[in-house]
Amino acid sequence: MKIVVDYARCTGLGICESLAPGVFEVDDSGDLVVLTEKISADDLEGVRQAIEGCPTEALRLEP
Incomplete structure (x- = not known):
């Protein structure tokens, strides 16, 4: 499975980071980083x- 991020929609709130910190991180500039494929x-x-x-x-998952 692959995580797909629509960066045009992402506002960097960090909810994803709090729920899956090993996978998502919001960097210092507020951009979402997917830490692992x-x-x-x-x-x-x-x-x-x-x-x-x-x-x-x-966010969405693709097979």
């Missing part, structure tokens, strides 16, 4: 919660 089984639930909790709907 491979999602571990341990991180998958947090990534799904981050996608569902994103208020701007900027």
